[in-house]
Amino acid sequence: MMQSPVLTARDFFDVVIVPDVEDAKANPHNVRLVIHALISLHQMNDRYFNEQPVQYPTKRAYYDALAADCEARYAACSVLERVRDLATNAKHCAPVSAPQADFGTSAMDASSPLTLTAIAKSEDGTSQELLPIILESFTFWKSEVDALVEKK
Template sequence: MQNPITTPRGFFDGVVAPDVADLRENVQDVRLAFHAAISIHQLPEWIFKAGLTQHVELSQYRDSLYALRPDLKIIRDIASNAKHFPPERATPLNIGTSAGPALSFPDTPFFEPTQKQVLAKDEQGGSQWVIPVILAAFDFWSKEMTQYLS
C-alpha cells in the first residue's frame, strides 16, 4: 500500500482538504457538502485517538471544541444528518439547495447577486447556509493543524 493515511495531519491533507476544495468548486452539490462536513467532524477523533490532546474522553474534547467554535456543532449536525436517518444525537435537518447570497470566490461573477448553494433547515424553520459554515470550520482546522506537522 502506498501513501496510507495514518495521522491526523495525513487525514486533514488527504481527505478534509480535498473534500472542501471539491465543495468550493461546486457549492450547490449536497453530496459534496455532506462529505466535507463528515470529514471535518471526524478530525477531533483522529486527533484524540492519536493522543494529541489532554482530554481523557473524546466527548470532553468535542465539547471543548463546541464551546470554542459553535459552528462545529452545525458541522456535527450536518454530518449526523448525512450518516444517520433520522439522526439520534443531532438536530434533524432538511438539506438541499436554494438561491442564496453570492459567495465571494475568485470565479464568481461580480454581477451575480445570488448563487445556488446548499441550505440546511431545521424543523422549527431556522435555516443555515452550509458553505460559509464549512469554510469557517475548515479555516479553523487549517490553523489548528499547523501544530500537527507530521
C-alpha cells in the same frame, strides 16, 4: 507499498479534508460534495484526539476522554458543534441526538436567483448556507493540525 497512507491527523487532513473542502468550494450547489465535506470535517475530532500520546485503561475511559475533548473543542469553536449536528443528520437520517435538518439547494440571495447553494433547513423552517460553516471549520482544523505538527 501503500500509496497516500492515512496514518495521522495531518494525513487525514491533507488526503481527505483538503480535497473534500476544495470540491465543495468549487461546487457549492452540489449537496453530495457539501455533505462529504461536513462528514470528513466532523471526523477530524477523532483523528486529532487519537494523536494525543495517552493510553486509557478501558474503552469507557477512552470514550469519556474523547467526549470531554470534543466538548472543549466545541466551546473553543462553536461552528464545530453545528458541523457535528449536520454530519450526524447526513449519516443517520434525522437522529434523536441532533436537531433535525434537511439538505437541499436554494437561491439564498434574492438578487441572484439562478445561483444555487447547498443549504440545511431546520425544523423551524430557517435555512442556512453550508459552505460558510465548512470554511470556518476548515480554518479551525488547519490551525489545529499545523499546531500539532509543530509540537512534534
